Amino acid sequence: MFTGIVEELGEIAGIEQGAESAVLTVRGPLVVSDATHGASIAVNGVCLTVVEHDAEQFAVDVMAETLQRSSLGALGVGDPVNLERAMRADSRFGGHIVQGHVDGTTTITARTPGDKWEVVRFDLSDDLARYVVEKGSITVDGVSLTVSAVGRDDEEAWFEVSLIPTTLDLTTLGRKQVGGPVNLEVDVLAKYVERLLTPGMVR
Incomplete structure (x- = not known):
């Protein structure tokens, strides 16, 4: 779950297109600072799962359903994106209940x-x-x-x-x-x- 309080303005660093999916590499030093494999990060409001990361960027799989229902498929390398890590249970609730499931x-x-x-x-x-x-x-x-x-x-x-x-x-x-x-x-x-x-x- 997220709160809708953007933590960092990241950037699309790479896009690997598949037949019906894509792998996005996103630059976001802040949100990746405590990332682990399987962590959730919202990219422009879409909850995505970290599959790889280093100190500066992370990679996520984007399935066909997500590409169809969101604007992620329109992104290009160099485009800015809003980033937010999943909400911690002991942190302040600054926005409202955000699932990261785009309608x-x-x-x-x-x-x-x-x-x-x-x-x-x-x-x-x-x-x-x-x-x-x-x-x-x-x-x-x-x-x-x-x-x-x-x-x-x-x-x-x-x-x-x-x-x-x-x-x-x-x-x-x-x-x-x-x-x-x-x-x-x-x-x-x-x-x-x-x-x-x-x-x-x-x-």
């Missing part, structure tokens, strides 16, 4: 600069829109964020987040432009509540 991808549709922050708008598919509420939590490329607004234009749903200078400086969200793809993970608690309240779903 889908979307794109940035607008960026509106403010005085010391920036409002960023994203498209939202109908199958995920029901889980997103104003002032609720959402994970975008592994970053725990508070939804500042939700809406619908011409039958297309959207949501907005307000990014503070720290988030703009220390995560990929400060660099991605309009049209850039991102991974989304909605609040898992909302999905459990839906299941519990849907007649016939719980037996």
Whole structure:
């Protein structure tokens, strides 16, 4: 489990493409400092398992399912990525419950600069829109964020987040432009509540 508090802005150091999978090598000296074989590290919000590592970088296997459901397949060598190690049981819970299980991808549709922050708008598919509420939590490329607004234009749903200078400086969200793809993970608690309240779903 993760919290959505990015620890390090890493970089894709290598990509080995397979027929239906890939091996990513990621540079991240901080997150790899205490890594072991089999450790979990979230890369742009996707929980991946360390298969090899040294003092500077680590390698992970990315299966077809992950490539299809996330934006990892669009990454190239040199691209920055958000990195977070799995949460320790005795550490502070700074964000919200993040599983590292991406629910889908979307794109940035607008960026509106403010005085010391920036409002960023994203498209939202109908199958995920029901889980997103104003002032609720959402994970975008592994970053725990508070939804500042939700809406619908011409039958297309959207949501907005307000990014503070720290988030703009220390995560990929400060660099991605309009049209850039991102991974989304909605609040898992909302999905459990839906299941519990849907007649016939719980037996």
